[in-house]
Amino acid sequence: MISFENVAYNYGGGELLSEMSLRLAPGSFHFLTGPSGAGKSTFLKLCYAELLPTAGHVTLFDREVRSLGRDEVALMRQRIGVVHQDCRFLDHLPLAANVTLPLTVSNREVSGQDLGDLLAWVGLRHLADALPPSLSGGERQRAALARAVIVDPEVILADEPTGNLDWEMSLRLLQLLVELNRMGKTIVVATHDLNLIRQAKSHVAARVLRIRNRRIQLAGADL
Amino acid sequence: MTNPLTLFLRGDRQADRVVPPSGHTAWLTSFTAGAMTFLAVFALALALASGRMADRWSDALARTATVRISAPPDQIEMQTRVVLDVLATTPGVESAKALSDEEQRKLLEPWFGPDLPVEALPIPRLIELTETAQGYDAEGLRQRLAAEAPGAVLDDHTRWRRPLATAAGRLRVLGYLSILLIGGTMAGMITLAANAALAANSQVIEVLRLVGAQDAYIARAFVRRFTLRAFTGALAGALLGMAGIALLPSADAAGGFLTGLGFSGAGWFLPLALPLIAAIVAFAATRRAALMKLRGLM
Numbered sequence: 161m162i163s164f165e166n167v168a169y170n171y172g173g174g175e176l177l178s179e180m181s182l183r184l185a186p187g188s189f190h191f192l193t194g195p196s197g198a199g200k201s202t203f204l205k206l207c208y209a210e211l212l213p214t215a216g217h218v219t220l221f222d223r224e225v226r227s228l229g230r231d232e233v234a235l236m237r238q239r240i241g242v243v244h245q246d247c248r249f250l251d252h253l254p255l256a257a258n259v260t261l262p263l264t265v266s267n268r269e270v271s272g273q274d275l276g277d278l279l280a281w282v283g284l285r286h287l288a289d290a291l292p293p294s295l296s297g298g299e300r301q302r303a304a305l306a307r308a309v310i311v312d313p314e315v316i317l318a319d320e321p322t323g324n325l326d327w328e329m330s331l332r333l334l335q336l337l338v339e340l341n342r343m344g345k346t347i348v349v350a351t352h353d354l355n356l357i358r359q360a361k362s363h364v365a366a367r368v369l370r371i372r373n374r375r376i377q378l379a380g381a382d383l
Numbered sequence: 384m385t386n387p388l389t390l391f392l393r394g395d396r397q398a399d400r401v402v403p404p405s406g407h408t409a410w411l412t413s414f415t416a417g418a419m420t421f422l423a424v425f426a427l428a429l430a431l432a433s434g435r436m437a438d439r440w441s442d443a444l445a446r447t448a449t450v451r452i453s454a455p456p457d458q459i460e461m462q463t464r465v466v467l468d469v470l471a472t473t474p475g476v477e478s479a480k481a482l483s484d485e486e487q488r489k490l491l492e493p494w495f496g497p498d499l500p501v502e503a504l505p506i507p508r509l510i511e512l513t514e515t516a517q518g519y520d521a522e523g524l525r526q527r528l529a530a531e532a533p534g535a536v537l538d539d540h541t542r543w544r545r546p547l548a549t550a551a552g553r554l555r556v557l558g559y560l561s562i563l564l565i566g567g568t569m570a571g572m573i574t575l576a577a578n579a580a581l582a583a584n585s586q587v588i589e590v591l592r593l594v595g596a597q598d599a600y601i602a603r604a605f606v607r608r609f610t611l612r613a614f615t616g617a618l619a620g621a622l623l624g625m626a627g628i629a630l631l632p633s634a635d636a637a638g639g640f641l642t643g644l645g646f647s648g649a650g651w652f653l654p655l656a657l658p659l660i661a662a663i664v665a666f667a668a669t670r671r672a673a674l675m676k677l678r679g680l681m
Contacts, residue, residue, distance in 0.1 A: 210593070230677075231597045238595035248590050252403040264397045265596035307594070 161186050161315060161346055162207055164376075167216035169202055176202055178374045180216070184348065186314070189341045189364050191357045192350040193379065194371035200350035203371065204317045207348065208240045209233045221314075238266055241308025245320040247300045249292035255279075255303055256288040262311045270310065282306045282336060298329035305336055315346045322356055330356055338364045395603075402587060402604045408580040412573055412609055416616030416661045417623075419569040423562050424624025424654045425644075430558025431653070432644045437551030440544060447540065448521075450479075450510040454534035462532040463508050469527050470512055475519025479512040569613075569661060570668045577609050577669040581676045592680050602673035606666055613665030617658035625654050 163183040169176050176199045184190060184207075192200050205211040206218050209225045218225045220236055228236060241262075249258045256275060263270055270278075279285040282302040287295065295303065301321050308316055318337065322330035334356060341347045341364055351357065360366055368379040450470070454462045463481050470479035482490070487509060488499050521539050528535040581588070584605075591601050628645050646653065 208593075231599075234592070234595050234597040237593065242593060248586070248593065250401065250403075250587055250590055253400065257400070261401070261590070262594040264401065265591055265594055265600055267395075311595070 161221065163219045164206070164213075165217045165219070167206065167213045167218055169199070169206060169211065170214040171202075175214075175374055177206075177371070177376075178215075180376045182369070182376060184315070184346055186346055187341070187344050189338075189347045189360075189366040190349070191360065191366055191368045192348060192371070192376075193352060193354065193357065193368060196352065198371040199374070200352075200371060201319050203376070204242070204319050204348065204350055207315075207317055208237055208242055238262060238311050239314050241311065241313035241316045243301065243304045243308050243316070243318040243321045245323045247292070247304040249300070249303070251292050254289045254291055255284065255295065258292060259303060259306045259310055261307060266311075268311075275310075278306050278310060283332075297324040298326075298332070301325060301329075301333055302336070305333065309340060309345075313345070315348070316340060318347070318349045320351055321349065322351060322353055327355075331359065334360055335363075398600065398604045399608065401591065402580075402584060402608065408576040408583070409608075409612055411579075412576045412612040412665070413616030413619075415569060415572040415576070416613040416658075416665065417620035419565045419572075420617040420620030420657045420661055421624040421627075423565045423657050424621055424628065426558050426561035426565060427654060427657070428628050428644050428646060430555050430562070431646065431650060433551050433554035433558055437548050437555060440551060441548050446514050446516075446518075448512050448514065449538045449540070450512065450528065451536045451538060452508040452510070452532065452534050453505075453536070454532075458534070459508055462534050463510065465532045466510055466528060466535050469524075469531055470510070473519055473524055473527070475515050475517055476524075477513045477515045479510055482509045482511060566660065566664055570664045573609060573613060573665045574668040574672050577605065577672040578676075580605065580609075581673060585676075588677065589680060592677075598674060598677045601677060602670055605673045606669045609669040610662050610666045614658050614662035617661030621654045621657045625651070 161184050164180050167180040168178040180203075192203060194200055202211060206213055206225075207220075209218075209220065209228065212218075212225060220228075221239060223232070223236070225233075250261070253261075256279070257264070259279065260270055260275060275288075276285055279288055282305055284299060284302055284306065287299060287303075292300065292303070301324070305316075305318075305321070308318075316337070321333055321337075325333065330353070337347055337349060338360065357366070357368055361368075369376050370379040371377075450466050452459060452462050452466060467479055467481065470476050484502055487506060488497075490509075491499055491506075521537065525537050528537060588601055625646075631644060
Protein backbone atom coordinates (compact mmCIF):
# COMPACT_ATOMS: atom_id res chain seq x y z
CA MET A 161 0.00 0.00 0.00
CA ILE A 162 2.69 2.46 1.10
CA SER A 163 6.29 1.37 1.10
CA PHE A 164 9.62 3.08 1.68
CA GLU A 165 12.85 1.67 0.32
CA ASN A 166 16.10 3.22 1.58
CA VAL A 167 14.38 6.57 1.71
CA ALA A 168 16.27 9.66 2.76
CA TYR A 169 15.10 13.20 3.03
CA ASN A 170 17.33 16.23 3.15
CA TYR A 171 15.92 19.65 3.96
CA GLY A 172 19.07 21.35 2.74
CA GLY A 173 20.54 21.75 6.19
CA GLY A 174 21.53 18.12 6.61
CA GLU A 175 19.79 14.78 6.37
CA LEU A 176 16.59 14.55 8.41
CA LEU A 177 15.65 10.99 7.51
CA SER A 178 17.92 8.32 6.15
CA GLU A 179 17.93 4.66 5.08
CA MET A 180 14.26 4.35 5.89
CA SER A 181 12.63 1.15 4.71
CA LEU A 182 9.21 -0.11 5.69
CA ARG A 183 5.93 -1.31 4.31
CA LEU A 184 2.49 -0.34 5.60
CA ALA A 185 0.24 -3.33 5.11
CA PRO A 186 -3.47 -2.84 4.33
CA GLY A 187 -5.58 -2.68 7.47
CA SER A 188 -2.61 -2.11 9.78
CA PHE A 189 -2.45 0.42 12.60
CA HIS A 190 0.85 2.18 13.22
CA PHE A 191 1.91 4.76 15.71
CA LEU A 192 4.91 6.85 14.77
CA THR A 193 6.73 8.42 17.64
CA GLY A 194 9.91 10.28 18.33
CA PRO A 195 11.03 13.58 19.79
CA SER A 196 9.94 16.90 18.32
CA GLY A 197 11.86 17.63 15.15
CA ALA A 198 12.73 13.97 14.60
CA GLY A 199 10.95 13.94 11.24
CA LYS A 200 7.51 12.52 12.00
CA SER A 201 5.67 15.15 9.95
CA THR A 202 8.21 14.79 7.17
CA PHE A 203 7.59 11.05 7.13
CA LEU A 204 3.84 11.63 6.78
CA LYS A 205 4.38 14.22 4.04
CA LEU A 206 6.43 11.65 2.15
CA CYS A 207 3.47 9.26 2.54
CA TYR A 208 1.07 11.55 0.71
CA ALA A 209 3.60 13.03 -1.72
CA GLU A 210 3.67 16.55 -0.33
CA LEU A 211 7.41 15.95 -0.25
CA LEU A 212 9.52 13.80 -2.54
CA PRO A 213 12.39 11.76 -1.11
CA THR A 214 15.89 13.03 -1.84
CA ALA A 215 17.07 9.40 -2.07
CA GLY A 216 15.40 6.00 -2.25
CA HIS A 217 11.91 5.14 -3.38
CA VAL A 218 8.45 5.80 -1.96
CA THR A 219 5.72 3.70 -3.50
CA LEU A 220 2.05 4.59 -3.10
CA PHE A 221 -0.47 2.00 -4.24
CA ASP A 222 2.18 0.34 -6.42
CA ARG A 223 3.27 3.60 -8.05
CA GLU A 224 6.64 5.22 -7.44
CA VAL A 225 5.85 8.77 -6.38
CA ARG A 226 8.42 10.38 -8.69
CA SER A 227 6.64 8.82 -11.66
CA LEU A 228 3.35 10.47 -10.75
CA GLY A 229 2.14 13.51 -12.64
CA ARG A 230 0.55 16.37 -10.72
CA ASP A 231 -2.98 15.20 -11.50
CA GLU A 232 -2.07 11.65 -10.51
CA VAL A 233 -0.80 12.95 -7.17
CA ALA A 234 -4.14 14.72 -6.71
CA LEU A 235 -6.02 11.51 -7.46
CA MET A 236 -3.74 9.56 -5.13
CA ARG A 237 -4.56 11.97 -2.32
CA GLN A 238 -8.20 11.08 -2.66
CA ARG A 239 -7.22 7.61 -1.49
CA ILE A 240 -5.36 8.97 1.54
CA GLY A 241 -7.09 10.93 4.27
CA VAL A 242 -4.86 13.30 6.23
CA VAL A 243 -5.53 14.85 9.62
CA HIS A 244 -3.12 17.69 10.32
CA GLN A 245 -2.29 19.01 13.73
CA ASP A 246 -3.41 22.49 12.63
CA CYS A 247 -6.36 20.99 10.70
CA ARG A 248 -6.06 23.48 7.78
CA PHE A 249 -9.63 24.49 7.11
CA LEU A 250 -11.01 27.08 4.76
CA ASP A 251 -12.17 29.57 7.33
CA HIS A 252 -14.77 31.23 5.10
CA LEU A 253 -16.68 27.99 4.56
CA PRO A 254 -18.96 26.38 7.16
CA LEU A 255 -17.93 23.13 8.77
CA ALA A 256 -20.13 20.99 6.51
CA ALA A 257 -18.58 22.51 3.37
CA ASN A 258 -15.10 21.95 4.78
CA VAL A 259 -15.86 18.33 5.55
CA THR A 260 -17.20 17.71 2.05
CA LEU A 261 -14.30 19.58 0.38
CA PRO A 262 -12.53 16.41 -0.86
CA LEU A 263 -15.76 15.45 -2.66
CA THR A 264 -16.37 18.97 -3.94
CA VAL A 265 -12.97 19.18 -5.61
CA SER A 266 -13.56 15.88 -7.38
CA ASN A 267 -17.06 16.93 -8.50
CA ARG A 268 -18.73 14.32 -6.34
CA GLU A 269 -21.64 14.81 -3.99
CA VAL A 270 -22.73 13.35 -0.70
CA SER A 271 -26.29 13.00 0.43
CA GLY A 272 -27.45 15.12 3.31
CA GLN A 273 -28.24 11.94 5.23
CA ASP A 274 -24.72 10.53 4.80
CA LEU A 275 -23.13 13.85 5.74
CA GLY A 276 -25.37 14.08 8.77
CA ASP A 277 -24.42 10.55 9.80
CA LEU A 278 -20.73 11.33 9.41
CA LEU A 279 -20.99 14.52 11.46
CA ALA A 280 -22.99 12.66 14.07
CA TRP A 281 -20.29 9.98 14.19
CA VAL A 282 -17.71 12.59 15.14
CA GLY A 283 -20.22 14.39 17.38
CA LEU A 284 -20.45 17.56 15.31
CA ARG A 285 -23.86 17.33 13.71
CA HIS A 286 -25.08 20.38 15.60
CA LEU A 287 -22.14 22.44 14.29
CA ALA A 288 -22.63 21.81 10.56
CA ASP A 289 -23.13 25.50 9.84
CA ALA A 290 -20.44 26.81 12.16
CA LEU A 291 -17.35 28.48 10.75
CA PRO A 292 -14.02 26.83 11.66
CA PRO A 293 -12.66 29.75 13.70
CA SER A 294 -15.55 29.31 16.13
CA LEU A 295 -14.69 25.65 16.84
CA SER A 296 -12.71 24.37 19.79
CA GLY A 297 -9.50 22.36 19.31
CA GLY A 298 -11.27 19.05 19.82
CA GLU A 299 -14.07 19.97 17.45
CA ARG A 300 -11.57 21.00 14.80
CA GLN A 301 -9.68 17.72 15.11
CA ARG A 302 -12.88 15.70 14.82
CA ALA A 303 -13.95 17.79 11.85
CA ALA A 304 -10.56 17.16 10.25
CA LEU A 305 -11.05 13.45 10.80
CA ALA A 306 -14.51 13.63 9.21
CA ARG A 307 -13.00 15.43 6.21
CA ALA A 308 -10.28 12.80 5.97
CA VAL A 309 -12.71 9.88 5.85
CA ILE A 310 -15.48 11.33 3.70
CA VAL A 311 -13.91 10.03 0.48
CA ASP A 312 -13.67 6.57 2.04
CA PRO A 313 -9.86 6.50 1.81
CA GLU A 314 -7.78 3.35 2.14
CA VAL A 315 -5.20 5.06 4.34
CA ILE A 316 -5.60 7.65 7.11
CA LEU A 317 -2.57 9.63 8.26
CA ALA A 318 -2.87 11.71 11.41
CA ASP A 319 -0.16 14.15 12.43
CA GLU A 320 -0.24 14.83 16.18
CA PRO A 321 -4.06 14.73 16.13
CA THR A 322 -4.27 15.00 19.91
CA GLY A 323 -1.57 17.62 20.30
CA ASN A 324 -3.96 20.34 21.41
CA LEU A 325 -6.57 18.18 23.12
CA ASP A 326 -7.23 17.24 26.70
CA TRP A 327 -7.00 13.60 27.70
CA GLU A 328 -10.73 12.90 27.44
CA MET A 329 -10.94 14.38 23.96
CA SER A 330 -7.77 12.55 22.93
CA LEU A 331 -9.30 9.25 23.91
CA ARG A 332 -12.44 10.08 22.00
CA LEU A 333 -10.45 10.80 18.85
CA LEU A 334 -8.40 7.66 19.37
CA GLN A 335 -11.59 5.66 19.62
CA LEU A 336 -12.71 7.02 16.25
CA LEU A 337 -9.40 6.01 14.68
CA VAL A 338 -9.69 2.53 16.18
CA GLU A 339 -13.20 2.22 14.73
CA LEU A 340 -11.89 3.21 11.31
CA ASN A 341 -9.15 0.61 11.58
CA ARG A 342 -11.75 -2.01 12.36
CA MET A 343 -13.49 -1.00 9.15
CA GLY A 344 -10.32 -1.99 7.34
CA LYS A 345 -8.57 1.34 7.01
CA THR A 346 -4.81 1.57 7.32
CA ILE A 347 -3.99 4.05 10.05
CA VAL A 348 -0.76 5.89 10.82
CA VAL A 349 -0.76 8.24 13.80
CA ALA A 350 2.26 10.40 14.48
CA THR A 351 2.36 11.35 18.15
CA HIS A 352 4.75 11.97 20.98
CA ASP A 353 2.06 11.07 23.53
CA LEU A 354 3.23 7.72 24.86
CA ASN A 355 0.24 7.46 27.20
CA LEU A 356 -2.05 7.59 24.20
CA ILE A 357 -0.09 4.81 22.55
CA ARG A 358 -0.27 2.65 25.66
CA GLN A 359 -3.99 3.27 25.89
CA ALA A 360 -4.51 2.39 22.25
CA LYS A 361 -2.59 -0.88 22.48
CA SER A 362 -5.25 -2.20 24.79
CA HIS A 363 -7.83 -1.72 22.02
CA VAL A 364 -6.00 -2.41 18.79
CA ALA A 365 -3.06 -4.41 17.52
CA ALA A 366 -0.92 -1.39 16.77
CA ARG A 367 2.73 -1.41 15.82
CA VAL A 368 4.84 1.42 17.14
CA LEU A 369 7.54 2.91 14.98
CA ARG A 370 10.10 5.28 16.36
CA ILE A 371 12.32 7.72 14.54
CA ARG A 372 15.70 7.89 16.21
CA ASN A 373 18.94 9.19 14.79
CA ARG A 374 17.29 9.84 11.41
CA ARG A 375 16.25 6.21 11.07
CA ILE A 376 13.00 4.43 11.70
CA GLN A 377 12.84 1.44 13.97
CA LEU A 378 10.25 -0.74 15.60
CA ALA A 379 9.76 0.37 19.19
CA GLY A 380 10.07 -2.29 21.83
CA ALA A 381 8.84 -2.78 25.33
CA ASP A 382 10.50 0.40 26.52
CA LEU A 383 7.39 2.37 25.65
CA MET B 384 -20.63 18.03 -22.57
CA THR B 385 -17.93 18.37 -19.94
CA ASN B 386 -15.04 19.80 -21.91
CA PRO B 387 -13.00 22.54 -20.17
CA LEU B 388 -14.73 25.35 -22.06
CA THR B 389 -18.17 24.08 -21.13
CA LEU B 390 -17.12 23.70 -17.50
CA PHE B 391 -15.72 27.21 -17.59
CA LEU B 392 -18.80 28.79 -19.12
CA ARG B 393 -21.26 26.80 -17.05
CA GLY B 394 -19.38 27.50 -13.85
CA ASP B 395 -19.44 25.53 -10.66
CA ARG B 396 -21.16 27.16 -7.74
CA GLN B 397 -19.34 24.95 -5.27
CA ALA B 398 -15.96 25.66 -6.85
CA ASP B 399 -16.69 29.39 -6.95
CA ARG B 400 -17.38 29.31 -3.21
CA VAL B 401 -14.11 27.56 -2.47
CA VAL B 402 -12.07 30.68 -3.23
CA PRO B 403 -13.03 33.46 -0.82
CA PRO B 404 -14.06 36.88 -2.15
CA SER B 405 -10.90 38.83 -2.91
CA GLY B 406 -11.85 42.43 -2.11
CA HIS B 407 -9.56 44.98 -3.67
CA THR B 408 -8.25 42.67 -6.39
CA ALA B 409 -11.80 42.27 -7.67
CA TRP B 410 -12.27 46.01 -7.80
CA LEU B 411 -8.83 46.52 -9.35
CA THR B 412 -9.51 43.98 -12.10
CA SER B 413 -12.88 45.43 -13.02
CA PHE B 414 -11.62 49.00 -12.90
CA THR B 415 -8.51 48.22 -14.95
CA ALA B 416 -10.50 46.39 -17.58
CA GLY B 417 -13.09 49.16 -17.71
CA ALA B 418 -10.56 52.01 -17.94
CA MET B 419 -8.41 50.25 -20.51
CA THR B 420 -11.39 49.35 -22.66
CA PHE B 421 -12.66 52.93 -22.45
CA LEU B 422 -9.29 54.09 -23.82
CA ALA B 423 -9.27 51.29 -26.37
CA VAL B 424 -12.60 52.49 -27.75
CA PHE B 425 -11.04 55.89 -28.50
CA ALA B 426 -7.93 54.28 -29.93
CA LEU B 427 -10.17 52.15 -32.14
CA ALA B 428 -12.16 55.20 -33.22
CA LEU B 429 -8.92 57.01 -33.99
CA ALA B 430 -7.62 54.10 -36.03
CA LEU B 431 -10.85 53.77 -37.98
CA ALA B 432 -11.14 57.51 -38.56
CA SER B 433 -7.53 57.68 -39.74
CA GLY B 434 -8.16 54.78 -42.04
CA ARG B 435 -11.23 56.43 -43.50
CA MET B 436 -9.31 59.67 -43.91
CA ALA B 437 -6.40 57.96 -45.62
CA ASP B 438 -8.76 56.14 -47.95
CA ARG B 439 -10.75 59.28 -48.69
CA TRP B 440 -7.68 61.33 -49.43
CA SER B 441 -6.20 58.64 -51.56
CA ASP B 442 -9.40 57.89 -53.45
CA ALA B 443 -10.52 61.48 -53.86
CA LEU B 444 -7.20 62.80 -54.94
CA ALA B 445 -5.61 59.90 -56.71
CA ARG B 446 -7.85 60.20 -59.77
CA THR B 447 -8.02 63.95 -60.01
CA ALA B 448 -5.58 66.61 -61.06
CA THR B 449 -5.66 70.34 -61.69
CA VAL B 450 -4.32 72.41 -64.54
CA ARG B 451 -3.54 75.94 -63.44
CA ILE B 452 -3.39 78.60 -66.15
CA SER B 453 -1.57 81.83 -65.42
CA ALA B 454 -1.64 84.17 -68.40
CA PRO B 455 -2.34 87.78 -69.25
CA PRO B 456 -6.08 88.54 -69.08
CA ASP B 457 -6.46 88.75 -72.85
CA GLN B 458 -4.94 85.28 -73.36
CA ILE B 459 -6.49 83.37 -70.57
CA GLU B 460 -9.68 82.37 -72.37
CA MET B 461 -7.74 81.23 -75.40
CA GLN B 462 -5.27 79.18 -73.35
CA THR B 463 -8.16 77.66 -71.41
CA ARG B 464 -9.73 76.45 -74.67
CA VAL B 465 -6.40 75.07 -75.85
CA VAL B 466 -5.85 73.21 -72.61
CA LEU B 467 -9.36 71.75 -72.73
CA ASP B 468 -8.71 70.60 -76.30
CA VAL B 469 -5.43 69.01 -75.29
CA LEU B 470 -7.08 67.25 -72.39
CA ALA B 471 -9.92 66.04 -74.59
CA THR B 472 -7.45 64.25 -76.78
CA THR B 473 -5.20 62.92 -74.02
CA PRO B 474 -5.57 59.17 -73.44
CA GLY B 475 -6.40 58.41 -69.82
CA VAL B 476 -8.26 61.65 -69.16
CA GLU B 477 -11.89 60.87 -68.53
CA SER B 478 -13.20 64.41 -68.24
CA ALA B 479 -11.99 67.98 -67.86
CA LYS B 480 -13.86 71.04 -66.76
CA ALA B 481 -12.86 74.67 -66.28
CA LEU B 482 -14.04 76.03 -62.94
CA SER B 483 -16.36 79.01 -63.21
CA ASP B 484 -15.71 82.26 -61.34
CA GLU B 485 -18.38 81.20 -58.86
CA GLU B 486 -16.69 77.84 -58.22
CA GLN B 487 -13.32 79.50 -57.78
CA ARG B 488 -14.87 82.02 -55.38
CA LYS B 489 -16.20 79.14 -53.29
CA LEU B 490 -12.79 77.53 -53.22
CA LEU B 491 -11.23 80.73 -51.90
CA GLU B 492 -14.05 81.64 -49.55
CA PRO B 493 -12.58 79.92 -46.46
CA TRP B 494 -9.48 82.12 -46.72
CA PHE B 495 -10.79 85.44 -48.14
CA GLY B 496 -14.43 85.39 -47.08
CA PRO B 497 -17.52 85.81 -49.31
CA ASP B 498 -17.95 88.36 -52.09
CA LEU B 499 -14.38 88.07 -53.28
CA PRO B 500 -14.07 89.93 -56.62
CA VAL B 501 -12.44 87.05 -58.42
CA GLU B 502 -12.70 88.76 -61.78
CA ALA B 503 -10.68 91.74 -60.51
CA LEU B 504 -7.84 89.65 -59.13
CA PRO B 505 -5.02 87.99 -61.04
CA ILE B 506 -6.13 84.54 -60.00
CA PRO B 507 -5.14 81.68 -62.27
CA ARG B 508 -7.89 79.80 -64.11
CA LEU B 509 -8.31 76.25 -62.80
CA ILE B 510 -9.25 73.23 -64.86
CA GLU B 511 -10.20 70.10 -62.96
CA LEU B 512 -9.57 66.81 -64.70
CA THR B 513 -10.57 63.29 -63.78
CA GLU B 514 -8.53 60.40 -65.04
CA THR B 515 -9.69 56.96 -66.10
CA ALA B 516 -8.78 53.85 -64.15
CA GLN B 517 -5.82 53.32 -66.49
CA GLY B 518 -4.52 56.83 -65.77
CA TYR B 519 -2.64 59.20 -68.07
CA ASP B 520 0.98 59.93 -68.82
CA ALA B 521 1.59 62.97 -66.58
CA GLU B 522 5.02 63.76 -68.00
CA GLY B 523 3.76 63.57 -71.58
CA LEU B 524 0.81 65.82 -70.76
CA ARG B 525 3.13 68.38 -69.13
CA GLN B 526 5.24 68.54 -72.26
CA ARG B 527 2.18 68.98 -74.51
CA LEU B 528 0.80 71.73 -72.28
CA ALA B 529 4.16 73.48 -72.21
CA ALA B 530 4.21 73.45 -76.00
CA GLU B 531 0.63 74.55 -76.65
CA ALA B 532 -0.32 76.62 -73.57
CA PRO B 533 2.80 78.09 -71.95
CA GLY B 534 0.87 79.42 -68.96
CA ALA B 535 -0.58 76.03 -68.04
CA VAL B 536 0.86 73.97 -65.20
CA LEU B 537 -0.30 70.46 -64.39
CA ASP B 538 -0.66 69.72 -60.67
CA ASP B 539 -1.41 66.04 -60.12
CA HIS B 540 -1.67 66.56 -56.32
CA THR B 541 1.09 64.00 -55.66
CA ARG B 542 3.24 66.57 -53.90
CA TRP B 543 0.80 67.15 -51.04
CA ARG B 544 -1.37 64.07 -51.32
CA ARG B 545 1.42 61.64 -50.49
CA PRO B 546 2.42 63.11 -47.11
CA LEU B 547 -1.21 63.46 -46.09
CA ALA B 548 -2.02 59.89 -46.98
CA THR B 549 1.19 58.73 -45.29
CA ALA B 550 0.34 60.69 -42.15
CA ALA B 551 -3.15 59.28 -42.05
CA GLY B 552 -1.81 55.78 -42.60
CA ARG B 553 0.67 56.19 -39.75
CA LEU B 554 -2.03 57.56 -37.51
CA ARG B 555 -4.04 54.43 -38.23
CA VAL B 556 -1.04 52.24 -37.32
CA LEU B 557 -0.59 54.26 -34.12
CA GLY B 558 -4.24 53.68 -33.28
CA TYR B 559 -3.93 49.92 -33.63
CA LEU B 560 -0.59 49.97 -31.80
CA SER B 561 -2.31 51.83 -28.95
CA ILE B 562 -4.92 49.08 -28.76
CA LEU B 563 -2.15 46.50 -28.53
CA LEU B 564 -0.38 48.49 -25.81
CA ILE B 565 -3.63 48.94 -23.92
CA GLY B 566 -4.25 45.18 -24.19
CA GLY B 567 -0.73 44.44 -22.94
CA THR B 568 -1.11 46.87 -20.05
CA MET B 569 -4.43 45.33 -19.15
CA ALA B 570 -2.87 41.84 -19.22
CA GLY B 571 -0.09 43.07 -16.95
CA MET B 572 -2.47 44.70 -14.47
CA ILE B 573 -4.75 41.68 -14.38
CA THR B 574 -1.74 39.39 -13.89
CA LEU B 575 -0.66 41.52 -10.93
CA ALA B 576 -4.17 41.42 -9.49
CA ALA B 577 -4.38 37.66 -10.05
CA ASN B 578 -0.99 37.14 -8.43
CA ALA B 579 -2.09 39.21 -5.46
CA ALA B 580 -5.25 37.12 -5.15
CA LEU B 581 -3.28 33.89 -5.50
CA ALA B 582 -0.78 35.02 -2.87
CA ALA B 583 -3.58 36.05 -0.52
CA ASN B 584 -5.17 32.65 -1.01
CA SER B 585 -2.03 30.52 -0.86
CA GLN B 586 -3.36 28.70 2.19
CA VAL B 587 -6.61 27.96 0.38
CA ILE B 588 -4.66 26.58 -2.56
CA GLU B 589 -2.53 24.39 -0.29
CA VAL B 590 -5.62 22.96 1.39
CA LEU B 591 -7.24 22.27 -1.97
CA ARG B 592 -4.15 20.45 -3.19
CA LEU B 593 -3.99 18.43 0.01
CA VAL B 594 -7.58 17.24 -0.28
CA GLY B 595 -6.97 16.09 -3.84
CA ALA B 596 -7.93 19.02 -6.08
CA GLN B 597 -6.34 18.94 -9.50
CA ASP B 598 -4.56 22.00 -10.88
CA ALA B 599 -7.26 22.60 -13.49
CA TYR B 600 -9.95 22.73 -10.79
CA ILE B 601 -8.05 25.25 -8.67
CA ALA B 602 -6.98 27.35 -11.63
CA ARG B 603 -10.54 27.38 -12.99
CA ALA B 604 -11.90 28.82 -9.75
CA PHE B 605 -9.56 31.81 -10.06
CA VAL B 606 -9.55 32.12 -13.84
CA ARG B 607 -13.33 32.15 -14.15
CA ARG B 608 -13.66 34.81 -11.48
CA PHE B 609 -11.06 37.12 -13.02
CA THR B 610 -12.32 36.55 -16.55
CA LEU B 611 -15.87 37.47 -15.60
CA ARG B 612 -14.68 40.54 -13.71
CA ALA B 613 -12.59 41.66 -16.67
CA PHE B 614 -15.50 41.07 -19.04
CA THR B 615 -18.01 43.05 -17.00
CA GLY B 616 -15.52 45.86 -16.36
CA ALA B 617 -14.60 45.99 -20.03
CA LEU B 618 -18.24 45.94 -21.09
CA ALA B 619 -18.93 48.97 -18.91
CA GLY B 620 -15.82 50.69 -20.28
CA ALA B 621 -16.83 49.94 -23.86
CA LEU B 622 -20.36 51.28 -23.37
CA LEU B 623 -19.04 54.44 -21.73
CA GLY B 624 -16.50 54.90 -24.51
CA MET B 625 -19.17 54.43 -27.16
CA ALA B 626 -21.37 56.97 -25.39
CA GLY B 627 -18.43 59.38 -25.35
CA ILE B 628 -17.86 58.90 -29.07
CA ALA B 629 -21.54 59.34 -29.79
CA LEU B 630 -21.53 62.64 -27.90
CA LEU B 631 -18.76 64.12 -30.06
CA PRO B 632 -19.99 66.84 -32.46
CA SER B 633 -21.05 65.53 -35.83
CA ALA B 634 -18.87 66.07 -38.86
CA ASP B 635 -21.55 68.22 -40.45
CA ALA B 636 -21.63 70.69 -37.60
CA ALA B 637 -18.07 71.92 -37.73
CA GLY B 638 -16.05 69.76 -40.07
CA GLY B 639 -12.45 68.78 -39.51
CA PHE B 640 -10.68 65.64 -38.36
CA LEU B 641 -11.81 65.42 -34.73
CA THR B 642 -15.46 65.57 -35.67
CA GLY B 643 -14.92 62.58 -37.92
CA LEU B 644 -13.68 60.58 -34.93
CA GLY B 645 -16.44 58.07 -34.65
CA PHE B 646 -17.97 54.87 -35.88
CA SER B 647 -20.30 54.46 -38.75
CA GLY B 648 -22.83 51.76 -39.56
CA ALA B 649 -21.67 48.31 -38.54
CA GLY B 650 -18.53 49.93 -37.14
CA TRP B 651 -20.50 50.58 -33.96
CA PHE B 652 -20.37 46.84 -33.25
CA LEU B 653 -16.56 46.80 -33.26
CA PRO B 654 -16.13 48.27 -29.73
CA LEU B 655 -18.38 45.49 -28.45
CA ALA B 656 -15.64 43.04 -29.42
CA LEU B 657 -13.31 44.70 -26.92
CA PRO B 658 -14.93 43.14 -23.81
CA LEU B 659 -14.54 39.73 -25.41
CA ILE B 660 -10.90 40.46 -26.14
CA ALA B 661 -10.47 41.71 -22.56
CA ALA B 662 -12.00 38.48 -21.27
CA ILE B 663 -9.63 36.43 -23.42
CA VAL B 664 -6.66 38.48 -22.19
CA ALA B 665 -7.77 38.05 -18.57
CA PHE B 666 -8.34 34.34 -19.09
CA ALA B 667 -4.84 33.81 -20.51
CA ALA B 668 -3.12 36.05 -17.94
CA THR B 669 -4.87 34.55 -14.91
CA ARG B 670 -4.51 30.98 -16.10
CA ARG B 671 -0.79 31.47 -16.65
CA ALA B 672 -0.36 33.07 -13.22
CA ALA B 673 -2.41 30.35 -11.50
CA LEU B 674 -0.60 27.46 -13.14
CA MET B 675 2.78 29.01 -12.35
CA LYS B 676 1.76 29.38 -8.73
CA LEU B 677 0.47 25.81 -8.58
CA ARG B 678 3.65 24.38 -10.06
CA GLY B 679 5.43 25.69 -6.99
CA LEU B 680 3.36 23.31 -4.84
CA MET B 681 3.42 19.52 -4.72
